[in-house]
Amino acid sequence: MILRMRGIAKSFLGVRVLHGVDLDVAPGEVHAVVGENGAGKSTLMKIIAGVHAPDEGTMEIDGVPVSFGHPVQAQRAGVAIIYQEFNLLPERSVAENVFLGREPVRRGLVDRSAMEAATARLLAELGETSFGPRAPVRRLSVAQQQVVEIVKALSQDARIIVMDEPTAALAGHEVELLYALVARLRERGIAVLYISHRLREVFDLADRVTVLKDGALVRTAGTGDVDPGELVRLMVGRDLGTYFPPRGTGPGQxxxxxxxxxxxxxxxxxxxxxxxxxxxxxxxxxxxxxxxxxxxxxxxxxxxxxxxxxxxxxxxxxxxxxxxxxxxxxxxxxxxxxxxxxxxxxxxxxxxxxxxxxxxxxxxxxxxxxxxxxxxxxxxxxxxxxxxxxxxxxxxxxxxxxxxxxxxxxxxxxxxxxxxxxxxxxxxxxxxxxxxxxxxxxxxxxxxxxxxxxxxxxxxxxxxxxxxxxxxxxxxxxxxxxxxxxxxxxxxxxxxxx
The missing domain is CATH 3.40.50.300 (P-loop containing nucleotide triphosphate hydrolases)
Incomplete structure (x- = not known):
């Protein structure tokens, strides 16, 4: 396993939000993490990314114990995270956002040409042609800003990529591009932790799925071993019966x-x-x-x-x-x-x-x-x-x-x-x-x-x-x-x- 977590616990202001969670992911595996809001998914991912330190438990990368005190340490260890809420500077260009804090330097100055060329290559890999590396982020749509976040993660040469609701703002054809990207990451041996409320994505992309509820591990299983109805029951603790309420009796005026x-x-x-x-x-x-x-x-x-x-x-x-x-x-x-x-x-x-x-x-x-x-x-x-x-x-x-x-x-x-x-x-x-x-x-x-x-x-x-x-x-x-x-x-x- 490239990532192994055991007994991870975390409290904030005396409130326990994670209760001894175990999680692991193998190279080339897509591992989905699901659960209701408040289940502890984001806290667990932030521990992986070095934003929070666990109160209890251990974490290993490639069998070596690690303890991150800062996100930069996690990045250097090969961990990248794509947050659901964007972390972009709107007044800067796409390339400047992608390489923020990691700008290539030539003769003591930022090498903008190298930075823009690298960004352009990554955009091309995603099939993104509607904007280029020089485009100001403030002019991009929500979906385009999501693509920039994905490019930023790719630029870090990460071996473990955490994707938090990566398709939440993407249209249908962009989702297909993301699917293709995840497949390429898998082929390269990159481990992907995939957080999504969209069960179709979980079953389309993931090899295994871990269910969290109220900060505790409910179950980890292969996606071939559970069906959507069972996954919903594990997440919410009850049978929703149907995803949608019955339609009305008919329109009025x-x-x-x-x-x-x-x-x-x-x-x-x-x-x-x-x-x-x-x-x-x-x-x-x-x-x-x-x-x-x-x-x-x-x-x-x-x-x-x-x-x-x-x-x-x-x-x-x-x-x-x-x-x-x-x-x-x-x-x-x-x-x-x-x-x-x-x-x-x-x-x-x-x-x-x-x-x-x-x-x-x-x-x-x-x-x-x-x-x-x-x-x-x-x-x-x-x-x-x-x-x-x-x-x-x-x-x-x-x-x-x-x-x-x-x-x-x-x-x-x-x-x-x-x-x-x-x-x-x-x-x-x-x-x-x-x-x-x-x-x-x-x-x-x-x-x-x-x-x-x-x-x-x-x-x-x-x-x-x-x-x-x-x-x-x-x-x-x-x-x-x-x-x-x-x-x-x-x-x-x-x-x-x-």
Whole structure:
């Protein structure tokens, strides 16, 4: 084994987060580590990467005991980690980010030519042609920034690579490139520790899988020895029965209608969204999915065409018209991370005064802007199943799933008639994902009109009452409930018509 860990334990402020965990990985093996948020996966990976030191236990690389006091020591030992949350400097170029702190030097100066040439070779290996080594990171999409993180890890010549949700922001064709990359790493004898909430990736890529729950090792098994249902039961301690709640009884009246909508990115958008339905929006990266959401929400408004009941020219107008948006990047755009759960839940209500409409939220949660006091916020947090429902806790200390629930609570304070979800379960575990799915379906059943953008085709197909597919800023077609993944991808890639 290239990596061997035994009896790893770790506590923070007296709270035990890892309980004697054993883990090993062989050269050329892809070993998945799964579990709900809070299971201890990230802490274990940070111990491997030298961010934390274990309180108990031992770690060996190539049979030699190691103890890392700093991430640089782990890197020198051949360990690289790709975090789910990006660690990039937006004002610097791709090459500068890839070689940050390890810049090649020639005659006492940074050798930019060598640095850019090496970065270009790594980008070519990934099949990435949409940007080059000189591109400023701030101009890259979320998916492109993820590629930069992968290139950075490759540039370190690591023998052990930890990938934390590496496909969370990638479109379908980029996921295929990552699959190919993982296969090449395996061929070279590199050990890959792969953290993912997407069970398909676990079974597609991993040789073995380790399940953690509440900081303890549940089981390590070959992926051929367990099935997805059993893996879910091991992770959450119960049988979820089904991944998706049953569809609603049928749509109601049209809540939002667009005809000929367009702007600098979008063109010819004809779309109806009805009360009581979940409308799924599919498409490859760059197809215009997020731009459509922002246009409907007034963040990047339509400049032509009609939209009823109102074509919002600003976010304030959209919220006043009863439209909300759960953004793709909750940390950058949806939350004030250093503020409390309560303050985040009231962000919309405090910043935009609704026009006196008193609409109750789901489960009786208060719906009037500014009308949710201390008791009201507690009720909202219970309604979205925040665990634990602690209004005074800073949001930055919550798991990804709980942060997403706070974003949802933020919108429930103003009870929008239409709510748009852009990648609603990105980076959350299977238990939180199921809870969010149930909440979305419950809101639709209560009469809300919901639009859901998702790169996960099983989620999109399982949750949607209808699916529309975007391509090149236009609607490529509409599919009925439960379409095949092939039908969605053929429309998205321009290989078929509906």
């Amino acid at each position: 049209v809540r939002l209608s667009v005809r000929g909508g367009g702007n600098a990115v979008l063109d010819g958008i004809d779309l109806d969204l009805r009360a009581g339905e979940i409308l799924g929006v599919a498409g490859l990266q760059g197809s215009g999915r997020t731009e459509l959401a922002k246009a409907l929400f007034g963040a990047e408004p339509f400049t032509r065409g009609t939209m009823s009941p109102l074509r919002p020219a600003s976010v304030r107008q959209a919220v006043a018209a009863g439209i909300g948006l759960v953004t793709e990047d909750r940390k950058a755009e949806g939350l004030a991370l250093r503020q409390s759960v309560r303050d985040n839940a009231l962000l919309v209500a405090r910043s935009v005064r609704r026009r006196g409409r008193d609409a109750p939220g789901r489960d009786g949660a208060p719906g009037r802007a500014g009308g949710s006091g201390r008791d009201g916020v507690t009720g909202l947090l219970e309604a979205v199943r925040l665990q634990p429902p602690e209004p005074g806790r800073e949001v930055r200390f919550l798991s990804g799933g709980n942060q997403q629930k706070v974003v949802l609570a933020k919108w429930m304070t103003v009870a929008p008639e239409t709510l748009i979800f852009d990648e609603p379960t990105r980076g959350v575990d299977v238990g939180a994902k199921a809870a969010i799915h149930d909440l979305m379906r419950g809101l639709a059943n209560d009469g809300m009109a919901i639009m859901m953008i998702s790169s996960e085709l099983p989620e999109l197909i399982g949750m949607s009452d209808r699916v529309v597919v975007m391509r090149d800023g236009r609607l490529a077609g509409e599919l009925p409930p439960g379409p095949s993944e092939e039908a969605v991808m053929r429309l998205a890639a321009g290989e078929a018509t509906p």
